[in-house]
Amino acid sequence: DGGITQSPKYLFRKEGQNVTLSCEQNLNHDAMYWYRQDPGQGLRLIYYSQIVNDFQKGDIAEGYSVSREKKESFPLTVTSAQKNPTAFYLCASSFYRGYGYTFGSGTRLTVV
Amino acid sequence: SQQGEEDPQALSIQEGENATMNCSYKTSINNLQWYRQNSGRGLVHLILIRSNEREKHSGRLRVTLDTSKKSSSLLITASRAADTASYFCATDAENNDMRFGAGTRLTVKP
Numbered sequence: 486d487g488g489i490t491q492s493p494k495y496l497f498r499k500e501g502q503n504v505t506l507s508c509e510q511n512l513n514h515d516a517m518y519w520y521r522q523d524p525g526q527g528l529r530l531i532y533y534s535q536i537v538n539d540f541q542k543g544d545i546a547e548g549y550s551v552s553r554e555k556k557e558s559f560p561l562t563v564t565s566a567q568k569n570p571t572a573f574y575l576c577a578s579s580f581y582r583g584y585g586y587t588f589g590s591g592t593r594l595t596v597v
Numbered sequence: 598s599q600q601g602e603e604d605p606q607a608l609s610i611q612e613g614e615n616a617t618m619n620c621s622y623k624t625s626i627n628n629l630q631w632y633r634q635n636s637g638r639g640l641v642h643l644i645l646i647r648s649n650e651r652e653k654h655s656g657r658l659r660v661t662l663d664t665s666k667k668s669s670s671l672l673i674t675a676s677r678a679a680d681t682a683s684y685f686c687a688t689d690a691e692n693n694d695m696r697f698g699a700g701t702r703l704t705v706k707p
Contacts (some may be wrong), residue, residue: 583689588639
């Protein structure tokens with residue numbers, strides 16, 4: 486079955502730590518995205534990638550980094566520079582930007 | 598920054614009733630999409646309506662688009678308890694800048 490998989494489902498980060506969230510898709514989609522969702526709010530774009538080895542900053546990229554070495558994979562690193570990382574992180578993919586996104590089930594990150 | 602804004606923020610209805618949610622946006626768009634999110638889960642794509650379309654149906658869902666008013670509505674007919682979720686509109690602007698609204702929280706009481 487084609488889909489998009491995020492792991493882990495829950496992640497706890499200590500102050501000053503970097504953590505990496507995984508996102509893998511087998512839909513043959515070119516474009517992939519990372520969004521952040523805070524309680525009761527909409528989605529804010531962190532980073533997106535329209536093709537392998539290329540990615541662009543979204544609205545709230547500070548404190549985050551990504552890579553796109555393979556078409557299937559778009560990991561997100563939450564660095565210690567991100568001062569308020571507790572949130573629900575959603576990865577999505579699509580054939581091209583702006584068209585019918587498929588979302589993963591999310592990773593809930595909590596700072597302890 | 599958000600482009601689409603859903604209205605109302607929350608809606609509570611009885612099973613069997615119809616639910617209507619609205620979305621307003623600011624800039625010209627290529628298409629507008631509606632998504633559903635169950636609590637603590639990812640979003641699920643429901644329907645896409647292009648800027649040159651005025652109405653689209655999918656099962657119990659009916660979406661309208663009025664580009665002159667920069668607004669869209671999502672109608673869910675004969676609602677069920679399983680329709681309880683948050684519903685988001687997303688606009689694909691002409692520069693392919695996709696924006697999500699803050700969502701409407703729908704509760705369908707059995």
